[in-house]
Amino acid sequence: MKPVKITDNIYWVGAVDWNIRNFHGYLTQKGTTYNAYLIIDEKITLVDTVKSSFFDEMLSRISAVVDPSKIDYIVSNHVEMDHSGGLPRLIEAAKNARIITSPNGERGLKAHYKADNWDFAVMKTGDRLDLGKRSLTFVHTPMVHWPDNMVSYLKEDKILFSNDAFGQHIASSECFDDEFPFDIMLEEAGKYYANIVLPYGSQVHKALEALTGLDIEIIAPSHGLIWRSYVPKIVKEYEKWAANETEDMAVIVYDTMWNSTERIAYAIQKAFDDKGISTKMMNLKTNHISDIMTHVLKARYICLGSPTLNNNMLPTVASFLTYLKGLAPKKRIGMAFGSFGWSGQSVGQIEEVLKEAGFELLNKVSIRYIPSEEQLQEVTESLKKQLVR
Ligand SMILES: [Fe+2]
Ligand SMILES: [Fe+2]
Structure with missing residues (x-):
């Protein structure tokens, strides 16, 4: 399994779930992906993992770039098992890795995986983690989609790892928004918002406010394709949806x-x-x-x-x-x-x-x-x- 290079030393190392058609009641006709991202710097960092059954696919992609035992940090932006399911086995492979997460993330991961002996570093909004030439800054985004959610911003490369926010359930061998029919991507982003994020409009609004100061060139969500050519467009759509703006329809x-x-x-x-x-x-x-x-x-x-x-x-x-x-x-x-x-x-x-x-x-x-x-x-x-x- 090949990783996909996003920019220099940053790779998509997730998994493609071509066959899933029901995501807790949501009909996923186009399948989905579980996105994990590998950052190669002085500190080797993995942002999120995949559903447990896709662990081997993720590990083979990581291994094509770096020996997994060399991973220093694993960022867990969200406890839900489509993003944390690979953690228990990954920790076996990456024995020295620290788990970087929010306070609710730590509580949630401990409750899910009886993970009392994992090495956690808990991040508040605004905390910075030095990776060497780069640094990650964290912003809590509670209820987008669970109380534990946070997003991670890689300032030097202007990448926002947004987890569930800005996701779409699309399985694809393409990785970026400009490689895929845009109207389908936008419709799937809307379907995703309507079925997953819709109850949390005010929290989305707060999250968007917290992100306004950041210079974002790439949004790398945890499902579907990566936004690099249409970032302002999808942010605008989210603002509209969060405000419950409707059409004459x-x-x-x-x-x-x-x-x-x-x-x-x-x-x-x-x-x-x-x-x-x-x-x-x-x-x-x-x-x-x-x-x-x-x-x-x-x-x-x-x-x-x-x-x-x-x-x-x-x-x-x-x-x-x-x-x-x-x-x-x-x-x-x-x-x-x-x-x-x-x-x-x-x-x-x-x-x-x-x-x-x-x-x-x-x-x-x-x-x-x-x-x-x-x-x-x-x-x-x-x-x-x-x-x-
Ligand atoms: Fe989720
Ligand atoms: Fe998810």
């Missing part, structure tokens, strides 16, 4: 039993269409919830529909709603809709959750049995009146 998410709820969904779409607002129709039978979130990231309007089944919404809708609530998008406008036969609880239940999530609400729509053409027209017209523009 509606996502209409629904499941349907006998197509009545689906017909209401299309009547709702017509209202947005007539108002010149772009829409995405997302039937939960054919779209994965993690793909729907990619659109939710951009959309101002989230319309959610379900018929009533056994006094409840359909399980597919409940599942999406739970996922949406956990990811907590803000500054959105919600709308509940659905058809019913006799009891009709689903629409009220959906609306309740949207309200709890802090969404502004459009009038809900609940229609018994099969909606007539007149009823559907009324749905469209009433919604258009609410979409004042």
Whole structure:
């Protein structure tokens, strides 16, 4: 396995996971990478490791550059096991290495690996670690993605090792943003943000503020490709996402039993269409919830529909709603809709959750049995009146 040279004496030595399709519930159609970075200086330093099952791949890449026993420092920016899983075996191979991490990182690694005898050096925000000709500075970025997260900045080469931030789940033999179709990379970066980082907008905002003074030419995340040609672009996108800035766009998410709820969904779409607002129709039978979130990231309007089944919404809708609530998008406008036969609880239940999530609400729509053409027209017209523009 070959390492990839990033700049002089700095190498990507991670692993490519071509086969992973489910990352704790997130559909990763394009696979992913676990990125580890090797810095060759007076002190030989590895930034992050890989998922444990990819340890051998990482070790063979490290070994192509340097004897792993010579590693002095292993920076652990994040405890989650896709980045720390390789640590226990690496410490066997690099017996003299010190683990550089945040206070929560030390606690987390000890809890994960019973690592009381590892040699830890704990870094505060702003602490500098001298590597010889270079130095690493650390900035804590709690909750981007766990309480332990930090990023590491290599001043002399202007590289930010950002861990989960700015990542994308893409498996690729290419390593850099300018070697890969950019629109796909940006979409995957958005999907990653929507499914992993979205609940932590205010922390992302703080992290971005803490990084503003740094001169960054390369962002080297822990998943996917490295940003070197589009750094300002992705930072701008993150600022937008962290601020919950949305576009004039509606996502209409629904499941349907006998197509009545689906017909209401299309009547709702017509209202947005007539108002010149772009829409995405997302039937939960054919779209994965993690793909729907990619659109939710951009959309101002989230319309959610379900018929009533056994006094409840359909399980597919409940599942999406739970996922949406956990990811907590803000500054959105919600709308509940659905058809019913006799009891009709689903629409009220959906609306309740949207309200709890802090969404502004459009009038809900609940229609018994099969909606007539007149009823559907009324749905469209009433919604258009609410979409004042
Ligand atoms: Fe993570
Ligand atoms: Fe990760």
